[in-house]
Amino acid sequence: EDQVTQSPEALRLQEGESSSLNCSYTVSGLRGLFWYRQDPGKGPEFLFTLYSAGEEKEKERLKATLTKKESFLHITAPKPEDSATYLCAVQAGGAQKLVFGQGTRLTINP
Amino acid sequence: EPEVTQTPSHQVTQMGQEVILRCVPISNHLYFYWYRQILGQKVEFLVSFYNNEISEKSEIFDDQFSVERPDGSNFTLKIRSTKLEDSAMYFCARGGGGSGEKLFFGSGTQLSVL
Numbered sequence: 001e002d003q004v005t006q007s008p009e010a011l012r013l014q015e016g017e018s019s020s021l022n023c024s025y026t027v028s029g030l031r032g033l034f035w036y037r038q039d040p041g042k043g044p045e046f047l048f049t050l051y052s053a054g055e056e057k058e059k060e061r062l063k064a065t066l067t068k069k070e071s072f073l074h075i076t077a078p079k080p081e082d083s084a085t086y087l088c089a090v091q092a093g094g095a096q097k098l099v100f101g102q103g104t105r106l107t108i109n110p
Numbered sequence: 111e112p113e114v115t116q117t118p119s120h121q122v123t124q125m126g127q128e129v130i131l132r133c134v135p136i137s138n139h140l141y142f143y144w145y146r147q148i149l150g151q152k153v154e155f156l157v158s159f160y161n162n163e164i165s166e167k168s169e170i171f172d173d174q175f176s177v178e179r180p181d182g183s184n185f186t187l188k189i190r191s192t193k194l195e196d197s198a199m200y201f202c203a204r205g206g207g208g209s210g211e212k213l214f215f216g217s218g219t220q221l222s223v224l
Binding site for chain 2 (some may be wrong): 031032034035036039042043044045046049051065087089095096098099100101102105
């Protein structure tokens with residue numbers, strides 16, 4: 001069974017304090033690993049797709065990386081508006097569905 | 111501009127009642143999905159719908175659930191006899207259906223079963 005585990009569950013940082021979020025996965029035949037941002041009461045908002053180990057994607061203060069067992073979302077010099085829950089999801093095998101982790105709730109204090 | 115519009119944003123119903131949640135995709139895509147998120151839990155896959163047929167469904171999607179695209183645009187999720195445990199945020203998503211293709215989610219319908 002495909003599994004996705006995110007850590008930590010919650011992270012509180014000061015504005016400008018860089019850190020990383022972890023997503024560990026076990027799947028049969030990874031087709032894509034996705035990072036989404038979710039604000040309270042809203043649907044997930046797409047950030048990145050990674051397809052193979054060694055791949056990296058960047059967007060503003062965020063950078064996502066992928067290995068064969070885990071992905072990291074690095075956040076550099078975060079701002080309060082980066083506060084949200086960050087979700088990791090995988091698509092694997094012949095399935096269309098995404099399997100989500102439980103998310104990391106990130107809070108950036110000014 | 112939202113990729114997917116969901117109505118209503120909130121729905122309160124009594125246990126045993128039928129509810130219909132609606133999704134209107136902005137652009138003309140063939141693949142649609144329903145996911146749900148119980149408060150404090152993971153986002154869970156319910157069903158995928160392609161070319162007016164269910165293409166994949168989870169164990170959660172039992173006989174109480176059905177999906178259809180009655181008029182070629184709106185995409186609906188029906189729960190025939192709601193239970194307390196159906197209380198959740200329900201998200202519609204659309205995608206291209208390709209391998210590793212991203213999904214665009216709506217803002218969700220918060221369903222509360224009393």
